[in-house]
Amino acid sequence: MSDRWAGDYDAVVFDNDGVLVAPTEREVLVDAVMDSFRAFGVEIDRAFARRTVAEDTVPIEAAREHGLDPEAFWHHRELTASLAQQTHVRDGGKQVYDDVAALGQLDLPLGIVSNNQHATVEFLLAHYDLDGFRTAYGRQPTLADAARRKPESDYLERALADLDANEALYVGDSEKDIVAARRAGIDSVFLRRDHVADVVLSVEPTAEVPDLQTLVEALTEQR
Numbered sequence: 001m002s003d004r005w006a007g008d009y010d011a012v013v014f015d016n017d018g019v020l021v022a023p024t025e026r027e028v029l030v031d032a033v034m035d036s037f038r039a040f041g042v043e044i045d046r047a048f049a050r051r052t053v054a055e056d057t058v059p060i061e062a063a064r065e066h067g068l069d070p071e072a073f074w075h076h077r078e079l080t081a082s083l084a085q086q087t088h089v090r091d092g093g094k095q096v097y098d099d100v101a102a103l104g105q106l107d108l109p110l111g112i113v114s115n116n117q118h119a120t121v122e123f124l125l126a127h128y129d130l131d132g133f134r135t136a137y138g139r140q141p142t143l144a145d146a147a148r149r150k151p152e153s154d155y156l157e158r159a160l161a162d163l164d165a166n167e168a169l170y171v172g173d174s175e176k177d178i179v180a181a182r183r184a185g186i187d188s189v190f191l192r193r194d195h196v197a198d199v200v201l202s203v204e205p206t207a208e209v210p211d212l213q214t215l216v217e218a219l220t221e222q223r
Contacts, residue, residue, distance in 0.1 A: 010166060011111065011160070011168040012168065013110070015170075016113075020112070021096050022097070023094075024088065024116075025088065025094075026053055026054070028084050033052055033059075034046065036073065036076050039076060039080070040073060071143055074141065074146065094124070096128045099211045099212040100212060102215075111159040112125075113136075113156045113170070114136075114138045115150050118138035119138070135158075135163060137159055139155075150172075150176040150177060150179070152180065152183070153181075167186070169186065169189060169219075170187070171191055171215065172189075173190070173195075190208045191211070192208055
């Protein structure tokens with residue numbers, strides 16, 4: 001753990017995908033993009049769909065080029081992506097990580113802030129019986145909410161308010177998570193799971209851990 005590790009936290013907030021549950025297989029989301037355009041009578045190149053997923057972009061200009069209302073398209077795309085992920089979970093994908101059970105040892109209020117759809121987050125919490133979180137935020141299916149995704153700190157700040165937290169910690173697996181925590185004025189932990197083992201960050205988190213069990217042990221030792 002880092003020497004800058006504060007330890008005296010009054011809440012812990014977690015990213016969802018790649019932290020609590022496995023990331024969604026990319027082709028599931030690519031299919032959702034293709035299906036969304038197809039629902040509006042538009043066939044797009046799969047390589048373009050892959051880019052929008054890989055870069056996590058909102059294809060507003062592509063929608064306009066095909067004469068689509070961007071807001072209507074994005075709303076449909078978000079619902080389609082959420083339903084595709086729910087089907088993927090029911091088929092055995094996107095499993096919850098075993099070490100999530102360790103969070104039950106924390107005597108702190110817990111929350112979730114995700115860049116995934118709020119409907120997807122709610123489904124995952126119900127499907128896996130993850131009831132230890134007092135608040136959870138994902139994005140709503142609007143362009144305005146797409147603009148509030150991390151690295152913006154909007155949803156993180158909402159979660160902190162819900163938890164009445166003054167000295168919180170945010171745990172994530174991406175640079176966006178670290179930046180969002182900084183913007184919210186709180187400490188951050190980079191969770192270096194296998195899927196981000198080789199990621200090089202351009203911003204420094206407060207600390208780095210390999211798994212949630214290590215995080216829990218560090219937090220409980222310092223309380």
